Amino acid sequence: MMRLWRKLAAILVVYWARALEYRIVILIWILATTVPLVMMGVWMQLASTGDIGGYSRGDFIAYYMANLLLLHLVSTWHGPELSRHIRQGELNPLLLKPFHPLWIYALRPLPTKPLRLPIFLPPIILVAWLVPGVHYDLRPITWLALGIAMAVAYAITFLAQTALALLAFWMAQAEPLIVLWFHLRMLFSGYLVPIALFPESVTRLLFWLPFRYTLSLPLEIITGKLPQGEWLPALGMGLAWVAFFYGVTWLLWRAGVRAYTAVGA
Amino acid sequence: MHPGEPVIQVDRLKRYYRVHHRRPGMWGALVSFFHREYTYVRAVDDISFSLEAGEIVGFLGPNGAGKTTTLKVLSGLLYPTAGRVSVLGFEPFRREKDFLKQITLVMGQKNQLIWDLPAADTFLLNKEIYEIPDDEYRATLAELDELLELGPLMTKQVRKLSLGERMKCELAAALLHRPRVLFLDEPTIGLDVTMQAKIREFIAEYNRRHGATILLTSHYMADVTALCERVIIIHHGRLIYDGPLQTLAERTAPYKVLTITFRSPVPREVLQNLGHVVQYEALRVTLHVPREETAKRAAQLLAQAQVEDVTIEDPPIEEVIATIFREKEAG
DSSP states (O other): OHHHHHHHHHHHHHHHHHHHHTHHHHHHHHHHOOHHHHHHHHHHHHGGGSOBTTBOHHHHHHHHHHHHHHHHHHOOOOHHHHHHHHHTTTTHHHHTSSSOHHHHHHHTTGGGGGGGHHHHHHHHHHHHHHSTTOOOOOOHHHHHHHHHHHHHHHHHHHHHHHHHHHGGGTOSOOHHHHHHHHHHHHHHSSSSSOGGGSOHHHHHHHHHSSGGGGTHHHHHHHTTOSOGGGHHHHHHHHHHHHHHHHHHHHHHHHHHHHHOOOOOO | OOTTOOSEEEEEEEEEEEEEEOOSHHHHHHHHHHSOEEEEEEEEEEEEEEEOTTOEEEEEOSTTSSHHHHHHHHTTSSOOSEEEEEETTBOGGGOOHHHHTTEEEEETTOOOSOTTSBHHHHHHHHHHHTTOOHHHHHHHHHHHHHHHTOGGGGGSBGGGSOHHHHHHHHHHHHHTTOOSEEEEESTTTTOOHHHHHHHHHHHHHHHHHHOOEEEEEOSOHHHHHHHOSEEEEEETTEEEEEEEHHHHHHHHOOEEEEEEEESSOOOHHHHHTTSEEEEEOSSEEEEEEEGGGHHHHHHHHHHHSOEEEEEEEOOOHHHHHHHHHHHHHHO
């Protein structure tokens, strides 16, 4: 176990160093993700005359400000790269190491996550402090639930994208499927619109689908929109999706390495 | 692995690929969209060989002969279509940890170094991934530094290194865990002559110090003649020669090369009676003569002309191998 931790730590250290090599690119990439701010503006305007679907003007601000940071913390975009590595044989050096290659893909994005905090956290704190009606649930139990919900969100995002990328073992182009997943996630994860604002039948359906657990659940928890009594069933469903995608990824990997053609010199 | 068992054992290995074909142009693309045509390419087709501990063997063949495919099967990257493969007593395609810790595959054109960081960072990552104890890591790195003259290269960003410098760091990254079996695929490709010689010296020294078993492919015959006593030649996925490099020419080239310097010019017709004239200059001539009649023809030459100097050699190994491939192509 100790050895595993040492390996994981080594990967994090190396990719932390790599992340710092790209400081300007990271900054641009972070600042380019302004969609939640635009959405916030739209909903603030609409909510100026009264609550919409249980969301006040302050609720929308709290939601989209947290959204801005959480999306970065729980997302990964390794799928297209993994799929390209499979197709072009660049997986070879990783397959030759006595360590599962997917660990590398899972850990690589993590060191860049803390770089988001100094950019997004100060404005979130400032807005919560200065703008009336903006509230977050900051009880210790909420932080614990938020931590679990964020881990679940990252795990589902990582595993679902990995499973789709692994189809590159058999398909010439797995990227369109990853892009399709991305769009569905953007639509149904609460990134654009809080899912409580969908028609009730859709909101009920989204409880059973994976998208809510990739972003909305941590947002619902930290903004206090989900009653504490509903945390456990929601986290349970999120964990069930983690188990499902883990199983699918495991099966695809096992079959995929047998089909691998390791192209290229 | 049982004592006395070969380190590498390949028994009737086959590896086929399914390849998609389509005609060029828009119409070809449209047809292919609705109806895919596939063929099977027999990249490796029923080959068997084995390597004993500490051997350096040259694995030769033209492009597309199946060399790299074989190395990929031996290192566990590819699943064999048929046949049995054993390396250090392991079945490579299972990619067990204990197997991967004892082998390495170096490919001249693909690299494991992290492009944007100094090589030293990849070395540290490998140290943890291969579970190399601190003392052993320091000792191995010092040894690799001495043999490859890594020095300041280790702290320079990989993308800022020249091809040769990068290859040195690639070799170091691939050997930090002191593998017992090395698969080297074109390790000197694209390097200048001096760097090629350095890499060759390094491989020979690593083999001497650690008794590693090495299977090497290279298009540079200088690599092969400097390092390998034995060669395995494959063509279209089939094994066509497995034996000492020295006897390759004897067995496969039916002629010897006579290079003669005359004191005075000799008419071409005279020389044509003795052998095949390959090069004809005023006083210097190169002849190919039947191997079994070399002594007789040389004696005739000395009797018929005023010779200042004569050398009798086997044909260059490149020529021998090229001849073998040409003959195989011609069927």
